[in-house]
Amino acid sequence: MARQERAHRTRWAILEAAARLFDELGYEATTIGMVIERTEITRGGLYFHFTSKEELARAVLDEAVTSTGLVPHPFKVQEWVDLGLLLAHRMPMEPILSAAVRLSVDPRARRLFGTRWPDWVEVGSGLLAEAKERGELLPHVDPEEVARLCVGAWTGVQIVTDVLRPARLPQEVSDLYAMLLPAVVSPGVLAKLDLTVHRAxxxxxxxxxxxxxxxSGPVPAGDTGAPGARGDGDGAADDAC
Amino acid sequence: MARQERAHRTRWAILEAAARLFDELGYEATTIGMVIERTEITRGGLYFHFTSKEELARAVLDEAVTSTGLVPHPFKVQEWVDLGLLLAHRMPMEPILSAAVRLSVDPRARRLFGTRWPDWVEVGSGLLAEAKERGELLPHVDPEEVARLCVGAWTGVQIVTDVLRPARLPQEVSDLYAMLLPAVVSPGVLAKLDLTVHRAxxxxxxxxxxxxxxxSGPVPAGDTGAPGARGDGDGAADDAC
Structure with missing residues (x-):
């Protein structure tokens, strides 16, 4: 294995271990020592990649900025839906994504790192504004309002599903879209969208x-360059709708 | 002032102070000492009412079980909407309600005290099932599914609004219902519902x-005995939809 690839894998293993701990214990209760114990690397090895717990948390939030799987579609509103379906599908398997939600919902972590919600609202608004220009949405729809409400609704459904129906997130998010979209999308377009759990x-x-x-391989992390995708570090993917 | 009323006021002042602290700092970081400092009562005075921080948290969750303001309405679906509108209106003014959401969203507090989400889903399902029997809802609607998704959506909109648009919760929740209900309620009934911020x-x-x-007086705490209301301690009101 090339040295660079080994370093990349180590960095990823550290991040995943930190994400699992943030997710299980919260930001405050997690310590660098716990991350070292979980990853079985030396303290020096960890500090080569991350110099503090804060840096680990910021990296988790940055890595959760992802639109992996998103591809251009004739309907812009399908791309907007896809962002939410993809995250719902991936979140149960990827601790970095669920840790990012937990960090955003935790007010103390939020004071330190902010949230990625404004970025998600911006991405959603952009896609929905394009959808509206193309006549895919009902005339009265305010793209920014729908994008904002949906970031909230998606986030809350994720949190409540985690308690009431663990492992059912993709289905719940699919049902959420089925409930929301009749008031947003033109009927002719709505009939052609795929909101099912099979799409992601x-x-x-x-x-x-x-x-x-x-x-067989894991989904490569990072952007696909698809419309609405954000570059590392300036976007957001702790949730979507 | 009668002795009993004074004791009731003291208990309420302690609870509100504890709620503000839970809301600002989270459950872990709050101490009994801080509550004493805020309320300016003696340690003995506090322990007369609450013997531990756990008891304070449970009492906050219990007191957030409220349907104050809810009255019977010809449309059961209006009562269901009213629960969500009332909480959205009251939450910014009542620290006990926002603290209850924070305790439910905090995974560590949740492990200790559980959440009231299942109770809210039950209340909502009951009202929506009645609404469906009366022909107020569209034929395909599953009352339990709508109630469950809406508890999530309401909770998430509250959390995200608190960050993105503080003080706009009643409007955001009103807009959420306007977006959700066309896929739930029969058009003839929908036209007669009041989803505005003026209703609560x-x-x-x-x-x-x-x-x-x-x-001039404060809204009396506790149930109104309205349909869908829960008795103290066995219901839930940290959120609704």
Whole structure:
């Protein structure tokens, strides 16, 4: 394994371990010592990648900035829905994503690191504004308002589902869109959208094939360059709608 | 002032102080000492009412179980909406309500005290099932599913609004219902519902008049005995939808 790739894997292992701890214990209760114990690397090894717990938390939030699987679609409103479906599908499998929600919801962590909600509202507003220009939305719809309410609704459904129906997040988010979209999308377009739980895994499988990694490899992290995607560090993906 | 009333006021002052601290600092960081400092009562005075921080948290959650202002309405679906509108209106003014959301969202506090979300889903499901029987809802609607998704959506909109648009909660919740209900309620009924921000303050003013306290007194805490209301301690009101 090339040295650079080994370093990348170590960094990722540290981040995942930190994310699991943030998710289980919260930001305050997590210590660097616990991360070291979980990853079984030396203190020096960890400090080579991250110099503090704050830096770990910021990196978790940055890595949760992801639109992996998103591809251009004839309907801009489908792309907006896809962002939410993809995150709902990936979140149960990726501790970095659920840790990012937990850090955003925790008021103390929020004071330190802020949230990515404004960025998500911006991404959603942009896609919905384009959708509206193309006549995909009902005439009265305010793209920014819908994007903002949906960031809230998606986040709350994720939190409550985690308590009431663990492992059902993709279905709940799919049902949420089915309930929201009749008041947002033109009927003719609505009939052609795919809001089902099958869409996200199919998009991810297609992204894997396009990347030449086949079905066995992990989904590559980072942007696909799809419309609405944000670059590392200036976007947000702790939730979406 | 009668001795009993004085004791009641002291208990309430302690609870409000504890709620403000839970809301500002979280459950872990709050101490009994801080509550004493805020209320300016003696340690003995506090322990007369509450023997531990855990008991304070449980009491906050219990007191947030409230349907104050709710009255019977010809449309059961209006009563269900009213629960959410009333809480959105009251929450910015009542620290006990916002503290209850914070305790429910905090995974560590949740492990200790659970959440009231299942109770809210039950209350909502009951009202929506009645609404469906009366033909107020669209035929395909599953009352339990709508109630569950709305508890999530309401909670998330509250959390995100607190960050993005402080003091706008009643309007955001009103907009949330306007977006959700076209896929839930029969068009003829939908046209007759009041989803505006004006409804909750009017209901509360009417409840005050009915209680003979006029506009000057505080809204009496506790149940009105309205349909869908829960008795103290066995219901839930940290959120609703």
């Amino acid at each position: 895994p199919r998009l991810l499988a297609e992204a894997r094939e396009a990347a030449g990694t086949g079905a | 303050p009017r209901l509360l003013a009417e409840a005050r008049e009915a209680a003979g306290t006029g506009a």
